[in-house]
Amino acid sequence: MATEKNTPERHQRPISPFMIGPYYKPQLSSILSIAHRASGVFLSVFGSALLIYWLFALSQGAAAYQAAMLWLVSIPGMLLLAALCFAIYYHFFNGLRHLIWDTGRMMKIEQANRSAIFVLSGSFIASVLTIAIVGGWL
Amino acid sequence: MKMRHPLAHARGLGSAKSGTSHWWGQRVTALLLIPLVIWMLYVVIVYAGQPFQVIQDFFSQTINSILAILLVLTMLRHAQLGMQVVIEDYVHSQPLETILQLLVKLFAFAGAVTGVLAVIRLALQ
Numbered sequence: 001m002a003t004e005k006n007t008p009e010r011h012q013r014p015i016s017p018f019m020i021g022p023y024y025k026p027q028l029s030s031i032l033s034i035a036h037r038a039s040g041v042f043l044s045v046f047g048s049a050l051l052i053y054w055l056f057a058l059s060q061g062a063a064a065y066q067a068a069m070l071w072l073v074s075i076p077g078m079l080l081l082a083a084l085c086f087a088i089y090y091h092f093f094n095g096l097r098h099l100i101w102d103t104g105r106m107m108k109i110e111q112a113n114r115s116a117i118f119v120l121s122g123s124f125i126a127s128v129l130t131i132a133i134v135g136g137w138l
Numbered sequence: 139m140k141m142r143h144p145l146a147h148a149r150g151l152g153s154a155k156s157g158t159s160h161w162w163g164q165r166v167t168a169l170l171l172i173p174l175v176i177w178m179l180y181v182v183i184v185y186a187g188q189p190f191q192v193i194q195d196f197f198s199q200t201i202n203s204i205l206a207i208l209l210v211l212t213m214l215r216h217a218q219l220g221m222q223v224v225i226e227d228y229v230h231s232q233p234l235e236t237i238l239q240l241l242v243k244l245f246a247f248a249g250a251v252t253g254v255l256a257v258i259r260l261a262l263q
């Protein structure tokens with residue numbers, strides 16, 4: 001039994017339906033929850049890799065560093081940076097929301113919906129400001 | 139009737155045998171990441187577009203190389219703990235899950251070694 005997981009195919013017993021899918025209508029709470037997971041995975045795969053790539057490129061000296069940074073200013077490179085920017089701000093603000101919940105606070109539905117709007121607008125504004133500053137428009 | 143042995147209750151490890159340590163690890167690294175990520179955003183916004191020598195000067199200050207190493211280690215640990223749960227939730231084939239969990243740990247470890255070494259080399263250039 002140790003190697004078996006309780007997959008629905010193996011055991012025909014009811015499982016609770018996914019919050020995202022045909023059974024529930026979309027809600028702020030469920031959408032932000034799955035977005036926290038998606039941003040966490042995206043940051044883990046691309047964000048930490050890029051951070052280490054940057055530090056490693058720097059450690060190889062000026063010439064190697066400049067060569068290693070070239071692709072980042074291409075269109076796909078900039079799109080990746082912009083996506084990471086949104087992901088980190090979103091995961092950061094929503095992570096704060098999670099940590100506040102972990103203390104037992106702000107768990108009423110109206111409070112959760114209000115903090116959801118705060119997280120969404122906060123990460124949008126912070127991302128746009130950051131991109132504007134780095135892009136030299138501000 | 140209580141079906142659970144009192145010893146299991148005293149140990150407090152639950153059915154997965156790891157107790158609350160994973161949960162705590164995810165929260166403690168999240169708390170540490172709050173100041174470290176703010177610092178990282180500051181560094182990226184202010185320094186990423188600068189010439190190499192400016193960035194090198196910045197990282198040659200001890201406090202900045204210490205913060206960079208703390209950031210790399212805390213972020214990779216937080217990411218590994220987080221990816222672990224995602225894989226547990228969605229990958230239901232036992233051999234594949236084990237392989238993925240090991241790969242995530244391997245990448246986190248290799249990333250930590252690479253990142254720490256890079257910061258040290260950069261600081262001492």
Ligand code: HEM
Binds near residue numbers: 039216223
């Ligand atoms: C200040 C920055 C951060 C804070 C406050 C934070 C906070 C959190 C919290 C509280 C959780 C647990 C959420 C839950 O209970 O479902 C979490 C999950 C996670 N975080 Fe972070 N995090 C931060 C940065 C990062 C970074 C930089 C990465 C990746 C490099 C990352 C990757 C993940 C992953 C993969 C998960 C698991 C997602 C899931 O289980 O659904 N986080 N984060």
